[in-house]
Amino acid sequence: MTHKHSQKIILILAVAGLVTLSACGKPQNSASSAVQSVVSSQSSPQSTASAVSSNSSSATDSAASSPVSASSQIAAVFTTPPATVVAQSTKADPSYLDDAVFIGDSVSLKLKNYVTAKRKTDANFFGKARFLTAGSMGSGNALKPLSSSSIHPSYNGKKALLEDNVAAMGAKKVYIMLGINDIAPYGVDDSVKNMAKLLENIKAKSPNAMIFVQSSTPMIKTMQMTSLNNPNLAAYDLALSKMCKEKGYNYIDVASAMRDSEGNLPLEYCSDPDVLGMHFTDKACEIWINYLLTHTVK
Amino acid sequence: MKRIIALLFAAAMLTTVILCSFTACGSSTKQADLGKVMTEMKSKITNKEMMDLSKEDLMPNYGIEAADVKQFAAYVDSTGTKGDEIIMTEGKDADAAKRIKDKLDARYMQKETEMKDYLPAEFAILKKCSVNQDGNYVSMIVSPQYEDLLKIYNAAIK
Numbered sequence: 144m145t146h147k148h149s150q151k152i153i154l155i156l157a158v159a160g161l162v163t164l165s166a167c168g169k170p171q172n173s174a175s176s177a178v179q180s181v182v183s184s185q186s187s188p189q190s191t192a193s194a195v196s197s198n199s200s201s202a203t204d205s206a207a208s209s210p211v212s213a214s215s216q217i218a219a220v221f222t223t224p225p226a227t228v229v230a231q232s233t234k235a236d237p238s239y240l241d242d243a244v245f246i247g248d249s250v251s252l253k254l255k256n257y258v259t260a261k262r263k264t265d266a267n268f269f270g271k272a273r274f275l276t277a278g279s280m281g282s283g284n285a286l287k288p289l290s291s292s293s294i295h296p297s298y299n300g301k302k303a304l305l306e307d308n309v310a311a312m313g314a315k316k317v318y319i320m321l322g323i324n325d326i327a328p329y330g331v332d333d334s335v336k337n338m339a340k341l342l343e344n345i346k347a348k349s350p351n352a353m354i355f356v357q358s359s360t361p362m363i364k365t366m367q368m369t370s371l372n373n374p375n376l377a378a379y380d381l382a383l384s385k386m387c388k389e390k391g392y393n394y395i396d397v398a399s400a401m402r403d404s405e406g407n408l409p410l411e412y413c414s415d416p417d418v419l420g421m422h423f424t425d426k427a428c429e430i431w432i433n434y435l436l437t438h439t440v441k
Numbered sequence: 442m443k444r445i446i447a448l449l450f451a452a453a454m455l456t457t458v459i460l461c462s463f464t465a466c467g468s469s470t471k472q473a474d475l476g477k478v479m480t481e482m483k484s485k486i487t488n489k490e491m492m493d494l495s496k497e498d499l500m501p502n503y504g505i506e507a508a509d510v511k512q513f514a515a516y517v518d519s520t521g522t523k524g525d526e527i528i529m530t531e532g533k534d535a536d537a538a539k540r541i542k543d544k545l546d547a548r549y550m551q552k553e554t555e556m557k558d559y560l561p562a563e564f565a566i567l568k569k570c571s572v573n574q575d576g577n578y579v580s581m582i583v584s585p586q587y588e589d590l591l592k593i594y595n596a597a598i599k
Contacts, residue, residue: 249559252521260492260519273501277551278521279559292554300504300544302551324559414490414520422522 221377221406225384228396229355235439240270242315246296246305250360250422251320252276253414257428269432273298275308281324282337286344305341310348317345317352318435320397322359322379323421327370335382342392353440356387358398364407366420373406393440400434401427470576473597475529479514481597482527482590492519494528503528503544509537511577524556524563529580529594538577545572545581552583575599 245251255274262268277296284294289304298308309317319342325334342354358380361373380398387394403409412427413420423431494515499505511531518525528545532538549572556564570583573591578598582590 249521253519256492256517256519256521259494259498263493263495276521278555280555291550294554297504297547297551299500300547302547415522418522422520 221373221402223377223381225358225381225394225396227384227388227394229393229438229440231437232439233437234433235436237267237270237436239436239439240272240316242313243270243272244275244309244312244314244317245272246275246309246317246319246321247357248276248280248321248324249278250323252278253423254428254431257425273312273314275305275312279324280321281329282321282334282341283325283329285321285341286337304344306344306348309345309352314349314352316355317349318355318357318395319345320357320359322376322383323371326359326375326379327368330370331375331379331382334379335386338383339386339390342390354392355395355440356383356392357395358383360398360401360421360423361406361408363410363413363416363420364405366416377406395435395438397431397434400430470578470598473531473578475512475514475531475597478529478594478597479516479527481593483516485586485589485593486516486525486584487586488518488523488525488584490518490520490523491516491525503548505530505541505544506537509533509540511537522560522563524552524560524567524583525585526552526581526583527590529582530578532577532579535577538574538579541579542572542574545579549581549583 245254247254251274255276258269258272258274275296275298277294280294280296285305287293289295289302293302295302295304296308297303298312301308301311303311319338321338321341322334325337329337338356342356345352346354359376361376362371367373376398380396384394384396386392401408401412408421408427410416412424412430413422414424414427415422494502494517496507496510496513498515499507499510499513509532511533513528513530515526515528517527526548530538530541530545532541549567552567553564556567566585566587567583570581570587572579572581573594574580575598580594582594584590
């Protein structure tokens with residue numbers, strides 16, 4: 144077996160694991176429901192994404208042997224503007240983030256690690272922002288009850304529901320980026336519903352906190368999977384922006400700074416091009432941080 | 442005669458208790474410089490995308506009180522996609538070491554939860570690794586080179 148084959152098998156196992164992990168959550172979807180839910184909204188503005196998804200669908204999510212085709216169609220999805228977005232602003236001082244907490248999965252875990260390393264030489268790097276991150280977390284599994292085996296991050300050694308940890312931290316700004324662990328098991332629509340429910344829970348316990356929903360970010364061209372792929376990520380982001388507009392949350396379009404002309408994550412921004420193709424390099428973290436500090440709300 | 446035997450028995454018991462308190466019940470340790478141990482480990486570690494943690498990181502990352510720690514060294518993966526995580530501590534006393542052990546056990550369990558269905562290759566590595574306590578020394582070494590790194594650690598503290 145070649146090294147490349149081993150990597151693909153590991154990738155498939157990882158995705159299968161994700162599906163299994165989430166199978167006992169909220170309304171169960173079949174493995175193909177991600178595609179179905181997108182297809183069901185074909186009359187919506189993300190119809191291009193739906194068409195691409197349904198063309199490439201199969202019963203289970205798996206790594207495609209080649210990038211999703213119809214790149215012109217895909218590009219059209221990425222050019223659809225979000226329903227609402229925090230506009231560009233003059234670059235804020237990092238202290239803007241002193242009262243912020245960042246919630247996220249392994250993509251945000253990289254940001255946490257990058258910030259932690261930078262703070263060794265600059266204690267005020269990224270302000271005093273704190274993090275609630277956990278590998279494999281999604282809004283779906285974050286809604287599950289707290290237990291020793293639940294995927295909820297710890298802060299100061301205390302594992303708690305996100306809404307409880309956010310309240311305990313006294314955060315005034317809550318930045319959240321989830322989705323890459325939701326789309327395959329839940330589909331686009333239910334992933335957004337789960338995010339909305341999670342944010343309701345957070346707002347209920349931290350009513351004065353400002354909510355900043357960050358878009359999910361794209362994958363590299365060669366790592367597209369049946370359900371987790373750039374068209375579906377773009378469709379998820381678009382639906383997320385609509386939910387934010389409806390609920391009055393701030394939508395931060397980080398993905399717009401992370402796409403090449405075809406809507407893919409540039410290779411230079413990807414730390415795991417041979418594994419999952421979606422995690423960030425230090426350079427991507429710099430771009431991300433710059434985007435956050437130039438898209439602020441007073 | 443019975444009184445003498447009883448006194449001798451009591452003396453033997455007292456000696457055992459005193460020895461036990463010095464040696465943490467059989468796991469005798471020697472004074473180690475964990476910074477130097479980590480330097481030696483770093484020369485062997487093949488993952489080049491790791492970073493040091495400082496004392497300020499102990500509470501947010503592990504819930505460990507800095508006051509409980511006499512010395513420590515921590516070196517963790519920086520990518521967010523690998524399980525490599527090495528933390529070696531010396532508690533300031535036995536109670537502190539127990540508290541640190543509890544925190545590192547919780548951290549190990551959290552890593553299991555996060556990796557089990559998400560990063561199966563990393564999970565397999567994690568399952569071969571462990572949290573160890575020897576006297577007031579408590580460590581969690583998670584690495585594909587676990588056996589080699591544990592040898593370095595054990596040679597330093599035992």
